[in-house]
Each structure stands twice: as C-alpha cells, then as structure tokens.
Amino acid sequence: MLFNLSNAEIYGLAGFLGPATHCTFRVYEPGDPVVALKILILAPTVALVLVRHPASWTFILPLRFLFTYGLCTILSVLAYRLSPFHPLTSYPGPILFKLSKIPGMWYSWTGKQHHVLKAMHDQYGTVVRTGPNEVSIIEEEAVPLVFGASGLQKGQYYLARKDPNAPGNLIVLTGESHANRRRLWNRGMGSEAMKDYDLIIHRRAEQLVDKLEGLTGRVVDLAAWFGYYAFDFMGDMCFGGGYEMLHDAADTSDHWGVLERFITTAGVISHVPWASQTIQKIPFLKKDLVKMRSYAVQVASKRYADGSRTKDLWYHLSDEAGHEKAKPAFRDVIADGALAIVAGTDTTASALTTLMYFLCRYPECYRKVQEEVDMVFPRSADTMDATKHSELVYLQACLQESLRLCPPVPTGGPRQVPSDEGRIICGRYFPPGTQIYVPAYPLQRDPRYFDQPNDFIPERWIGYPTSSSLAISWNHSAAAPLTLGTPTASPTSLIGTTSIPVPRPSSPYTAYTPSPFTNARIIKDPLAYIPFSYGPANCVGKMLAKREILMVIPTLMRRFELEFADKDGAWRDQWVNDLPDHFITTKIPLLMRLVLRDGKREASLPP
Numbered sequence: 001m002l003f004n005l006s007n008a009e010i011y012g013l014a015g016f017l018g019p020a021t022h023c024t025f026r027v028y029e030p031g032d033p034v035v036a037l038k039i040l041i042l043a044p045t046v047a048l049v050l051v052r053h054p055a056s057w058t059f060i061l062p063l064r065f066l067f068t069y070g071l072c073t074i075l076s077v078l079a080y081r082l083s084p085f086h087p088l089t090s091y092p093g094p095i096l097f098k099l100s101k102i103p104g105m106w107y108s109w110t111g112k113q114h115h116v117l118k119a120m121h122d123q124y125g126t127v128v129r130t131g132p133n134e135v136s137i138i139e140e141e142a143v144p145l146v147f148g149a150s151g152l153q154k155g156q157y158y159l160a161r162k163d164p165n166a167p168g169n170l171i172v173l174t175g176e177s178h179a180n181r182r183r184l185w186n187r188g189m190g191s192e193a194m195k196d197y198d199l200i201i202h203r204r205a206e207q208l209v210d211k212l213e214g215l216t217g218r219v220v221d222l223a224a225w226f227g228y229y230a231f232d233f234m235g236d237m238c239f240g241g242g243y244e245m246l247h248d249a250a251d252t253s254d255h256w257g258v259l260e261r262f263i264t265t266a267g268v269i270s271h272v273p274w275a276s277q278t279i280q281k282i283p284f285l286k287k288d289l290v291k292m293r294s295y296a297v298q299v300a301s302k303r304y305a306d307g308s309r310t311k312d313l314w315y316h317l318s319d320e321a322g323h324e325k326a327k328p329a330f331r332d333v334i335a336d337g338a339l340a341i342v343a344g345t346d347t348t349a350s351a352l353t354t355l356m357y358f359l360c361r362y363p364e365c366y367r368k369v370q371e372e373v374d375m376v377f378p379r380s381a382d383t384m385d386a387t388k389h390s391e392l393v394y395l396q397a398c399l400q401e402s403l404r405l406c407p408p409v410p411t412g413g414p415r416q417v418p419s420d421e422g423r424i425i426c427g428r429y430f431p432p433g434t435q436i437y438v439p440a441y442p443l444q445r446d447p448r449y450f451d452q453p454n455d456f457i458p459e460r461w462i463g464y465p466t467s468s469s470l471a472i473s474w475n476h477s478a479a480a481p482l483t484l485g486t487p488t489a490s491p492t493s494l495i496g497t498t499s500i501p502v503p504r505p506s507s508p509y510t511a512y513t514p515s516p517f518t519n520a521r522i523i524k525d526p527l528a529y530i531p532f533s534y535g536p537a538n539c540v541g542k543m544l545a546k547r548e549i550l551m552v553i554p555t556l557m558r559r560f561e562l563e564f565a566d567k568d569g570a571w572r573d574q575w576v577n578d579l580p581d582h583f584i585t586t587k588i589p590l591l592m593r594l595v596l597r598d599g600k601r602e603a604s605l606p607p
C-alpha cells in the first residue's frame with residue numbers, strides 16, 4: 001500500500017479515474033472487447049491495490065469505490081456525447097439517440113426503425129444525429145457521395161453479419177477483396193446468366209401456381225407462399241436444391257424461421273459492432289447462426305460432389321467455367337451461397353407480397369395490370385416468357401412504385417468515414433469514423449423528390465419520354481422512368497421540368513389512360529430512388545429479383561382473381577405500416593382469397 005487516503009479522497013479518486021478511463025478509450029479506441037474490459041477492470045484494481053486501507057475499509061468500501069468509478073465513467077461518456085466538444089455536436093437529433101445506441105437497438109428489435117428515422121427527419125431536417133457517432137442523411141446528393149465508387153466503405157456495422165468461424169461473404173467485404181468477389185457474382189447475375197435461370201424460375205413459379213390452385217376459394221397467406229417460392233428457388237440456384245417448402249406447403253424444417261431470427265438478431269447487434277463478435281459467441285444467440293451455416297455446408301457439399309448439372313449461381317460463384325486465375329475456396333463459396341439465401345429470399349418475397357398488396361388495395365391498378373397481362377400474354381402465350389417483360393410497362397411501374405413506398409431494405413446499413421480523414425458530404429463536415437446512413441425509406445418518401453410521396457401512383461414512372469430502356473432503370477441504381485410508347489424527347493430535358501408531355505401510346509398494351517399525375521413533376525430526381533442501393537456494393541441480385549417477380553405475377557394474374565380475404569377494415573391501410581424493418585423486411589401474413597378466373601373471361605382473351 002503506497003497511499004493512505006480518507007474515504008472522501010477514495011471517492012474523489014474514483015471520480016477522477018472514471019473520466020480518465022473514458023479519455024483512454026477515446027484516444028486508443030480499443031476495438032477488441034476483451035482489451036476494453038481489461039482496461040475497465042485494470043484501472044480500479046490497480047488503484048485499490050495502491051491505496052492504503054483506511055480504518056473504515058471493509059469490503060463495502062471497495063464496492064462503493066467500484067460503483068463510483070463505473071458511474072463516473074458512464075457520466076463522463078454521456079456528458080461528452082452531449083457536450084459542445086463532441087465533433088457531431090452541430091447535428092440535431094433526439095437526446096436519447098445522441099447518448100447511446102440503446103434506442104437504435106430497441107427500434108431495430110421492434111422493427112420500427114424506418115418509421116422512427118422518418119419521424120426524426122420530419123422533425124429535425126435532412127441530417128439527423130441518430131447515434132453518438134452516427135448520422136442519417138436524406139439528400140439525393142449524398143447518395144453517390146456515400147455509396148458511389150469514390151464514396152465510403154462499409155463499416156463495422158456489417159461485422160455482425162459475419163460468422164466468426166467462417167470467411168467473409170460478399171456483403172462484409174470491402175475494397176479490393178469485395179471487387180474480386182463481386183466479379184464472380186456479376187458474372188452469375190448478368191443478363192447472359194439470367195437466361196440459364198429461366199428454367200429454374202419457371203419450375204418453381206409453376207409449382208407455386210399449381211399449389212395455389214388447389215387452395216382456390218380458401219383463405220391463403222400469400223406472404224408465406226411467396227416466401228416458399230423464393231426459398232425453394234434460391235436453394236435450387238445456390239445449392240442445386242435443398243428446400244422443398246412449396247411441396248410441403250410449410251417451412252417444416254424451420255429454415256425460414258432460423259433465417260428471420262438470424263436477421264433480427266444480427267440487425268440488433270449490428271448497432272454495437274464492438275460487441276457483436278462477442279455476442280455471437282453466446283450459445284443461445286449463435287444457435288441459429290450455426291444451424292444456418294451447417295445446413296449450407298451440408299447442401300453445398302452435396303452440390304459440390306454432384307458437380308454441375310445446370311449453370312446455376314453456384315456454377316458462377318465457384319467459377320466452374322474457369323475464368324479466374326485461382327479457383328475460389330470452397331469455404332468462400334459456401335459463405336456466399338448462404339448469403340444469397342439471406343439476401344435473396346425475404347427481400348424478393350417481401351417485394352412480391354407488397355406489390356400484390358398494393359394491387360389489391362387499389363383495384364383500378366389491379367385491373368390495369370390484368371388488362372396488360374391479358375394483352376401481352378394472349379391465351380396460348382407462355383406467361384413466363386421473359387422476352388415479353390419489357391411490354392409489361394404498367395406492371396413494372398407498379399413494382400417500382402411498390403419498391404419506393406416499401407423498400408425491402410428500408411434502412412440498410414451505414415457507411416463509415418475513414419478513420420484517418422474526415423469527409424465533406426452535402427457541404428457538411430463529418431469527422432473520421434462517423435457512421436453515415438442514407439436510408440431508402442425516408443428518402444423515397446421525401447416530398448422534395450416525389451410529389452404526393454405517401455401515395456401509390458404507378459403512373460409517376462410512366463410517360464417520361466426517355467431514350468433509356470427499362471433495363472437501364474434496373475441496371476443502374478437510380479431508376480429511369482419507364483418508356484410508354486415512342487420516345488419523343490431526351491430524358492435530360494425532362495427531369496426537373498414542371499410540365500412533361502405525355503407521349504401517345506403506340507403499343508396495344510396501353511389500354512389505360514395516363515393519369516393526370518404524368519403531367520406533374522412527380523419524379524424530381526431518380527437519384528433519390530434507391531431500393532437496390534447504389535454504387536459498387538449495390539444489390540447484385542436486382543435483375544434476378546425482377547425476373548422472379550415478373551415471371552410469377554402475370555402467371556398468377558392470368559390464372560386467378562386475387563382479393564383480400566377481409567375486404568374492409570382498418571387493417572388494409574395499417575398493413576404496410578406493420579411491415580417490420582429488421583435490416584430486411586421480414587414476413588407478416590397477407591391473407592388473400594384466390595378464385596380461378598372463369599371460363600368466359602379466359603375465352604375473351606385475345607387469341
């Protein structure tokens with residue numbers, strides 16, 4: 001014992017050590033939780049050993065000392081986060097969010113984070129501080145600056161999506177390793193590869209529609225059926241099979257359940273990246289991760305042993321064609337195969353479900369789509385003929401509008417300002433290490449970019465004469481308006497003008513009248529449309545998702561009349577608000593009734 005201190009001095013020491021520990025954390029930023037814990041334990045322990053026990057020193061005093069130390073450390077952190085010395089002090093936001101990540105974790109758990117973010121932007125403006133070290137920006141200008149090629153990299157947030165015992169998959173990689181891995185994905189998701197997948201989609205879409213036919217007249221949960229379709233298809237694509245949810249009419253092995261629990265947990269722990277790797281080791285939390293991975297290993301090993309029968313996604317991810325200098329490691333391919341299931345099932349199922357919801361919610365839109373489908377696919381035509389997709393102008397407009405109002409990745413993950421230099425974005429300075437969100441949900445409902453932003457107006461995507469083809473709107477992250485009829489003017493002259501001439505339809509598929517909205521400045525800036533994100537790490541599967549959707553919806557609408565099981569009631573408007581944002585929108589039931597289209601109607605279809 002070196003020092004003999006009074007009780008008051010001991011508390012004073014604890015009060016000094018707390019802020020000192022906080023300063024140490026700020027300067028050295030220990031990312032490893034074990035190191036952080038050592039610092040937290042070491043400082044008070046050393047202090048306790050060095051001070052001489054005063055007369056009243058019982059075991060109560062050290063406990064009080066530790067309590068005071070802990071309290072002072074926490075108070076120091078909280079005071080700093082609210083203080084004018086914090087580098088993000090000039091950005092407005094709710095106090096609780098500035099103080100800690102706990103509210104962010106809570107709203108991620110409840111699935112309400114997109115609503116909360118929107119409410120915050122409505123109240124505080126376009127740049128809001130959403131965490132101690134985090135901001136959310138809804139400015140179209142920020143989209144390329146954050147997500148673009150010279151923008152920011154994914155940060156620690158994404159580590160929670162990584163299995164600690166497995167190599168990183170595409171979504172957690174950055175820089176050169178991301179570009180190298182993305183090359184394989186791009187090959188597998190390009191338009192050439194797409195044609196090879198038609199048979200696989202075709203088989204599953206037929207199976208879905210046949211199964212639903214057996215349920216006509218009954219109430220079905222369409223959200224569940226779209227999920228079975230997306231799962232079975234993605235299993236075929238990645239591992240040559242594995243899921244048979246359509247056949248079982250259920251998620252009998254709980255694969256979907258495991259996935260959704262994983263997504264929800266990962267969504268929450270992503271908010272505390274420094275703890276995520278540790279949390280993932282907690283047995284009951286890692287159970288689902290282990291189950292998901294071991295299933296992926298099992299089916300991937302089978303796929304590997306069987307060799308390639310079709311050119312599926314695995315074929316490209318494992319570079320069976322031999323384009324790469326070095327063959328990708330088996331472990332990496334499994335990691336990416338499992339990622340494809342995570343990234344490509346709930347997203348597509350959610351897109352299909354919300355599209356069908358909006359069509360049934362707005363019967364006039366349903367009717368227009370049905371007329372278009374009947375026209376594009378006359379009686380003898382194959383509704384899964386992908387070469388006809390470009391003619392489904394109104395259906396695609398409905399899809400774009402549905403993805404605008406309910407993007408399946410409503411908030412997404414943040415990008416990180418490099419740790420060695422700050423960045424200026426939209427004229428504002430963000431210090432090193434700041435986490436920056438550009439969330440699709442509030443951005444796509446911003447009245448500066450979309451008139452009547454909360455209304456479902458598919459027509460806003462139609463009638464903008466543009467030389468861009470529909471494919472461009474899906475190939476680029478920012479959507480181009482869909483072409484209806486013959487282009488009459490260049491696209492650049494139109495974006496941002498107040499009155500847009502509506503071209504006369506030149507195709508028979510435009511039986512509907514363009515809405516008055518087409519004359520308004522509805523799409524002010526397509527950069528604000530980012531359901532598939534933007535830039536080098538945007539959604540690699542967007543063409544595939546579109547194909548899955550456009551093959552199944554016309555087939556469904558040709559065979560059935562679909563309507564809500566309960567046609568009235570407040571639920572109809574509430575349903576979209578209940579869609580949960582757990583990074584990906586997870587499933588909520590959509591109860592529908594399907595009726596086979598009557599013979600008369602079929603007979604009236606164009607021959």
Ligand code: HEM
Binds near residue numbers: 348409413545
């Ligand atoms: C309508 C359906 C879909 C939507 C709305 C969607 C949306 C997105 C978004 C917003 C991102 C960026 C996430 C981020 O930056 O954190 C993303 C990434 C990704 N998506 Fe999709 N997605 C869809 C379907 C698919 C499908 C079918 C696949 C096929 C496997 C897929 C595979 C991926 C992959 C691998 C990434 C990571 C890309 C990278 O980091 O380079 N997605 N998706």
